[in-house]
Amino acid sequence: MSGKRILVLGSSFGGYHCAMNLRRLLGREHTVRVVSASPDFTFFPSLPWVVAGTKKPDSLRFDVSGNLKKAGIDFTRDTITKVEPGKNKAVGVAGEYDYDYLVAATGSELDFAAVPGLGPEAGHTHSIFGIEQAVSAQKALARVVESGSGTLSFGNAQGASCLGPVYETAMCVDSVLRKKKVRNRFKIVLFTNEPSIGHFGVGGFGAMTRMLEDEFADRDIEYLVNSKIAGVTPENIEFDGGAKIKNDFCLTVPAFYGSHAYMEAKGLANPRGFILTDDYLANQEYKNIYAVGVSLAIAPPAPTPVPVGVPKTGMMTEVMAKKAAHNIWADINNQEKIRAKDFGVVCIADGGDTAFFIGAKPLFSPRNRLIHKKGIHFHWMKEAFEKYYMVALRHGLPFPNPDFL
Numbered sequence: 125m126s127g128k129r130i131l132v133l134g135s136s137f138g139g140y141h142c143a144m145n146l147r148r149l150l151g152r153e154h155t156v157r158v159v160s161a162s163p164d165f166t167f168f169p170s171l172p173w174v175v176a177g178t179k180k181p182d183s184l185r186f187d188v189s190g191n192l193k194k195a196g197i198d199f200t201r202d203t204i205t206k207v208e209p210g211k212n213k214a215v216g217v218a219g220e221y222d223y224d225y226l227v228a229a230t231g232s233e234l235d236f237a238a239v240p241g242l243g244p245e246a247g248h249t250h251s252i253f254g255i256e257q258a259v260s261a262q263k264a265l266a267r268v269v270e271s272g273s274g275t276l277s278f279g280n281a282q283g284a285s286c287l288g289p290v291y292e293t294a295m296c297v298d299s300v301l302r303k304k305k306v307r308n309r310f311k312i313v314l315f316t317n318e319p320s321i322g323h324f325g326v327g328g329f330g331a332m333t334r335m336l337e338d339e340f341a342d343r344d345i346e347y348l349v350n351s352k353i354a355g356v357t358p359e360n361i362e363f364d365g366g367a368k369i370k371n372d373f374c375l376t377v378p379a380f381y382g383s384h385a386y387m388e389a390k391g392l393a394n395p396r397g398f399i400l401t402d403d404y405l406a407n408q409e410y411k412n413i414y415a416v417g418v419s420l421a422i423a424p425p426a427p428t429p430v431p432v433g434v435p436k437t438g439m440m441t442e443v444m445a446k447k448a449a450h451n452i453w454a455d456i457n458n459q460e461k462i463r464a465k466d467f468g469v470v471c472i473a474d475g476g477d478t479a480f481f482i483g484a485k486p487l488f489s490p491r492n493r494l495i496h497k498k499g500i501h502f503h504w505m506k507e508a509f510e511k512y513y514m515v516a517l518r519h520g521l522p523f524p525n526p527d528f529l
């Protein structure tokens with residue numbers, strides 16, 4: 125059998141685990157190459173703690189290029205700008221990369237530009253996609269807290285799909301302020317594109333909505349659902365319908381694009397640049413292109429008054445990465461592929477002084493399994509998971525099986 129060239133784009137939850145699994149499964153006559161815009165793996169789930177000021181970010185980032193090279197995987201730092209499936213070629217800023225199989229694991233591009241005044245660079249809101257954004261948000265928040273009073277808001281913009289982090293950050297900030305005994309001087313508001321809190325882009329997790337309504341009532345966190353931001357000024361966050369929130373500090377999650385690199389090839393991606401796939405994570409038009417994690421197109425289970433995307437969590441991404449690797453191996457070796465889209469979700473949403481465990485399979489209801497529980501022990505579980513995960517990355521230890529439900 126002639127050696128195949130497998131090109132993996134991205135080196136985070138999706139790309140890293142897919143490449144490592146491919147290398148483990150495939151014989152050495154096949155090459156595995158990773159091209160990624162950055163060699164840094166960031167443990168995103170802990171960034172709400174960074175914004176709340178309860179965690180230093182130093183331990184949350186690790187350069188994975190050494191691990192990949194040690195495993196026999198070629199790593200190149202480059203940003204892909206175009207994929208040409210007809211030529212089996214990906215084009216980057218620094219070079220061009222031929223492949224027999226391609227795995228798209230490039231996550232998202234943040235669409236702050238969709239809303240006037242949104243975002244940390246050209247706008248008046250903070251965000252949480254990466255350590256730099258989280259640290260900058262933490263500093264701005266600390267200044268407002270230092271000033272003695274104000275309105276702190278945390279929101280998901282129209283079209284957003286990564287919905288949990290603003291809940292976590294709002295609750296963590298609430299916990300910190302209560303610990304400092306200054307919570308009474310601040311108003312905290314959560315606004316979201318979801319039709320109800322706890323919807324999370326999947327239609328909710330059973331009674332989770334009621335649990336969060338109770339939680340927010342006890343914490344005096346006000347919330348606005350079905351919110352569509354009309355624009356943000358240095359003074360206010362303004363919504364369609366006329367509502368306004370004072371902009372002393374505002375952290376927002378924007379809508380995503382998949383990647384503009386996938387948009388030109390007909391049949392490869394949806395209009396937002398998310399790759400369309402069959403049940404085995406392969407594109408139907410170009411069967412040698414697979415997608416995992418945020419790069420994958422998943423349609424919402426039902427329409428909502430304001431657009432809400434479907435979240436693709438780190439855990440879901442790792443499950444997809446493993447299955448895509450298996451299916452490429454199966455394709456090459458004429459073995460049976462495994463279905464890969466009936467994944468579930470396991471997540472701990474932290475609240476600073478408590479946390480919520482959610483386990484659901486499949487992602488959309490009706491489900492075979494649903495667990496949601498609250499308790500401080502889940503907070504410690506999330507802390508321990510982060511520590512173990514980063515040690516495993518640094519020292520090559522095995523990762524917990526993400527598909528245990």
Ligand SMILES: Cc1cc2nc3c(=O)[nH]c(=O)nc-3n(C[C@H](O)[C@H](O)[C@H](O)COP(=O)(O)OP(=O)(O)OC[C@H]3O[C@@H](n4cnc5c(N)ncnc54)[C@H](O)[C@@H]3O)c2cc1C
Pocket residue numbers: 133134135136137138139159160161162163164168169170171172202203204205229230231232252253254286288289383385416417418419436437438439440441470471472473
């Ligand atoms: C604040 C926050 C909190 C979260 N909390 C949780 C949680 O508690 N639990 C959970 O399960 N999930 C959580 N998530 C979601 C989780 O982080 C994502 O599901 C996960 O990062 C998706 O992995 P990915 O590999 O698909 O994409 P990413 O992690 O976004 O990685 C994309 C990779 O592609 C590379 N790349 C991007 N563009 C290009 C390009 N054009 N060319 C080449 N390379 C490119 C990047 O360098 C990177 O290596 C959270 C996310 C955030 C932001």
